[in-house]
Amino acid sequence: MRRSLHRRLGAWAADRFGWRPVREHVLERRVAKSPWYFGDGATMLALLGVLVVTGLGMMLTYSPHPDAAYSSIRYITERQPMGWFVRGLHYWSAGLLMFMTVWHVLRQILIAGYKFPREGTWLVGTAMLVVIVTMAFTGYLLRWDERAIHAVRVALHILGGVPWIGEALVVLVQGDEQPGARLLTRLFAIHVALLPLLLGALVAWHIYLVILHGVTSHGERKKLTHTAEQQKQRYKADAHDEEKGETFYPDTMAQSGAMAGIVLAIAVVLVVVRGPAALMPEANLTETSFPAEEWWWWWFSALVALLPPAVAPTFLVLFPLVVLIGMCLLPLVDRGPERGYRKRPLALGFVVLTVVLLVGLSGLRLRSPWTGWPVGEPPALPPDVMLAPEAETGRLLFARHGCTSCHSVAGAGGRTVAVDLAEMEAPRSRQYLDDYIRRPPPGVAMPAYEGWATEEEIQRLVDYVLVAQMFRTHR
Amino acid sequence: MERRDFLATAVITGGTVATAAVLGPVAWTALSPAWSDRRRGVWADVGTLEEFEIGKVTHAVVEVPRDDWAASLRRRGVFVWRQSEGNVTVFARSCTDLGCPVTWDPGNGWFFCPCHGGIFDRDGEPQRGPPKRPLHRYAHRVEAGRLMIDLDSIPPQAG
Numbered sequence: 221m222r223r224s225l226h227r228r229l230g231a232w233a234a235d236r237f238g239w240r241p242v243r244e245h246v247l248e249r250r251v252a253k254s255p256w257y258f259g260d261g262a263t264m265l266a267l268l269g270v271l272v273v274t275g276l277g278m279m280l281t282y283s284p285h286p287d288a289a290y291s292s293i294r295y296i297t298e299r300q301p302m303g304w305f306v307r308g309l310h311y312w313s314a315g316l317l318m319f320m321t322v323w324h325v326l327r328q329i330l331i332a333g334y335k336f337p338r339e340g341t342w343l344v345g346t347a348m349l350v351v352i353v354t355m356a357f358t359g360y361l362l363r364w365d366e367r368a369i370h371a372v373r374v375a376l377h378i379l380g381g382v383p384w385i386g387e388a389l390v391v392l393v394q395g396d397e398q399p400g401a402r403l404l405t406r407l408f409a410i411h412v413a414l415l416p417l418l419l420g421a422l423v424a425w426h427i428y429l430v431i432l433h434g435v436t437s438h439g440e441r442k443k444l445t446h447t448a449e450q451q452k453q454r455y456k457a458d459a460h461d462e463e464k465g466e467t468f469y470p471d472t473m474a475q476s477g478a479m480a481g482i483v484l485a486i487a488v489v490l491v492v493v494r495g496p497a498a499l500m501p502e503a504n505l506t507e508t509s510f511p512a513e514e515w516w517w518w519w520f521s522a523l524v525a526l527l528p529p530a531v532a533p534t535f536l537v538l539f540p541l542v543v544l545i546g547m548c549l550l551p552l553v554d555r556g557p558e559r560g561y562r563k564r565p566l567a568l569g570f571v572v573l574t575v576v577l578l579v580g581l582s583g584l585r586l587r588s589p590w591t592g593w594p595v596g597e598p599p600a601l602p603p604d605v606m607l608a609p610e611a612e613t614g615r616l617l618f619a620r621h622g623c624t625s626c627h628s629v630a631g632a633g634g635r636t637v638a639v640d641l642a643e644m645e646a647p648r649s650r651q652y653l654d655d656y657i658r659r660p661p662p663g664v665a666m667p668a669y670e671g672w673a674t675e676e677e678i679q680r681l682v683d684y685v686l687v688a689q690m691f692r693t694h695r
Numbered sequence: 696m697e698r699r700d701f702l703a704t705a706v707i708t709g710g711t712v713a714t715a716a717v718l719g720p721v722a723w724t725a726l727s728p729a730w731s732d733r734r735r736g737v738w739a740d741v742g743t744l745e746e747f748e749i750g751k752v753t754h755a756v757v758e759v760p761r762d763d764w765a766a767s768l769r770r771r772g773v774f775v776w777r778q779s780e781g782n783v784t785v786f787a788r789s790c791t792d793l794g795c796p797v798t799w800d801p802g803n804g805w806f807f808c809p810c811h812g813g814i815f816d817r818d819g820e821p822q823r824g825p826p827k828r829p830l831h832r833y834a835h836r837v838e839a840g841r842l843m844i845d846l847d848s849i850p851p852q853a854g
Contacts, residue, residue: 286768369768370795374810376852377794390852392729397737397851398759400768402728505788505854506756506772508798510809524793525811529827532792590812590824594800622802637812637823665814665823667803 245431247469250459252437254472259479260324261430266480267317268423270487274310275412278303282362284408286401289364290502297496308491310359316487318356318516321349322578326571329550332559333436337448339551341429344422346547351419358411360497360514364404369503370511372403378536399505439464441560510593518585519578525590526581592626592637595619599629602691607684614684617677621669630691638666642691653682737761739771741785741835741842747777752799752817759846771854773833773844774799774806776817785844786819787831789853797830806830 234240281300283292296303325345328334334342357375361368376393380386395402439458445451459465466472497514501507513521527535561568598619601607607615618624624633630642648656657678658670669678739757747753753775761769774786786806788796795810805822806815812824819830834848846854 370810373789373794373852377789377792380850380852387851388729390850391731392726394851395728397847398761398768398854503768504770505768505796506770509796511795512809521811525825527825529825532825533827536793588812591809592807592812592814592823593809594798594802594807620802622800622805625800625803625805625807637814667805667816672804 249431249468250465251434251468251472252439252455252458253464253466254435254437254475256475256479257327258435259476260320260327261435262473262476263480263483264317264320264324265423265427266484267313267320267487268419270313270484271310271317272416274306274313275416277306278310279412284362284405286364286404286503289362289404290499293363293365294499297499304496305491308494308496309487311497312487312490312494313484314356314359315514315516316483317352320483321352325349326574328436329567330561330571331436331441332554332564332567334551335436335555335559336551337451338429338433338436341426341433342551343548344426344429346544348419348422348426349547350544351415351422355411355415355419356514356516358407358415361407362404362411363497363499364503366500366503366507366509367511367513369399369505370509371513372407373399374513381533381537383537434459436559437464444557444559446557515582519581522581522585522588525588526584587636589636592635594622595624595633595635597624597633599624599632599688601632602630605691607687610680610683611687612684614680614682615688617673617681618684621673621677621681623681626666629688630693640693641685641688642693644689647689648685650682650686653685654678657681657685736848737846738843739846741773741775741844743840744777744783744837744842745840747775747783747842749777749779752776752801752804754799757844757846771846772796774830775842783835783837783842784819785833785835785842787833787849787853789831789849790815790826791821791828791830791853792824792826794852 234243278296281292281296281303283289293307296307298304328342328345357371361372376390376399379389379393382389391397393403393406395406433452434455437455437458440451440454443454445454500509500511524532524536558564561571596619598615601615618627618629624635626635626638627633628635628640631640659668660666669681673681737760739760741755741757747755754772755775756770756772759769759771772788774788776784776786778784790797790808790810790813792808792811792813795808795813797806797808797813797815799806804817806817806819808814808824808826813821813826814823815826815830816822819832821827821829831849831853833844833846835842835844837843
């Protein structure tokens, strides 16, 4: 009797609250079996959920005015109970989401996830990519530390390079001629309201399309279909097959959920081990600063540094457009029946090249061998070396005259913009060094020291370099 | 069918008009900074000319003379190079590539950008790295011995 009441109540609720169709068409639907790594989409959904909740948690304290933003972030991190954890989880979930986004896009390219009948799923996903990338950028601007202010200015400079309307775009984003309260308010509104609403709608649409059209299954990759209708039938047959298909809940969800759970666990471990992103000094336009972008932009920063100056300004404006247009055109251009990567060497090559470039450029950015910067410290001497007094004076002058801003000596100093003096092509004569330091040859990016340093100082510098060029590099 | 066509047209037209009536003003006000009055010429005081040693480049901080609610980041760094008695150049801190804050290296007398390796000589001419254009120079004038610069004389993103 009680049991039947329970059942009747359940049936009543399923009808009146409209759960029954959801159960039938979503949870109990048959899908083609997929390997565990197809859980990357579910993982991204889970990360987005974490981002929404942790973001809301911080919004209860965060103050979007430049005079208070930085202090409120410090308060959340240092004084609010569990604030450091919530901020840390937001930060690492965002980073992992960027990683998973690249993973997801590259995987879809690899298995031709954009092919019929899933062109719409891919195009909605492309729009989501734009929103996620913009969110990952605007998010760390809200910290309003030196990294934030200089990052937004870099973005404004890229916008400023757009032909004809560049300056209007800058003022539009800034909300003003000068960077100030209106800029931060706009970034805040974009990050916490405008884009989340848009992203929510796009996520719902994307998932709806995944339910409607399924995801690229193993069967489709083995047996080719030539029309969307054939493909839909093939997918349906696979999904309802005892061997090749499974029920979404709980079979698929258990697998996808496992991947999502592991990634979330990684996020939590990162928060506990590394904490939230370190704060630089508060945003300002006066202090000497050596800002760096978040790690998910390292590859881009390296690319910007290495591009030939002649193409760089055009590249900065065109690159996002080319990626976007390319992604939109992809399902319209590549319409062949092949879906795996084995018979699509172009797709495989593209994905491998992209991964190599992303990793390689990020590694380069970590070393940043192109950056000169005042060091201040004279280069350390190799362990077994004593210098004559003249050369020792030269060593101190080597730092005082800013030679250390670009040159290392036998690996000591840290800057690698110019040649390491212990690794020159050949030992140089006193006369050669003297001439070079006074008036570097045209085209060499080194200041002429004649007139800048005294005669005495130039001689001491030469004394030092004469000896230093014979040092052995200890690595 | 005539009634049906009429109603369909009414629904589509009415919906479009209602949407435009709301979206239009919102878009207009959101986009308005792009075409609002610009280049007003905001003159800021850098200090007395005597503060700047002849032959040296000095980092100076100016107060942005605005006190409305959008007045955060009120202070801004500039580089003052006083070549001679009457000859002064005021450089903006922004690298002309992507706007990172350059620093003056007093040792070698060149400017270094921390981001992508831009290096400028003391005339502000690019020597290395991505930048192609020389450092931005503020329009300046000397009034009663005080050095004044026009904050709007450089692009809005470079201040």
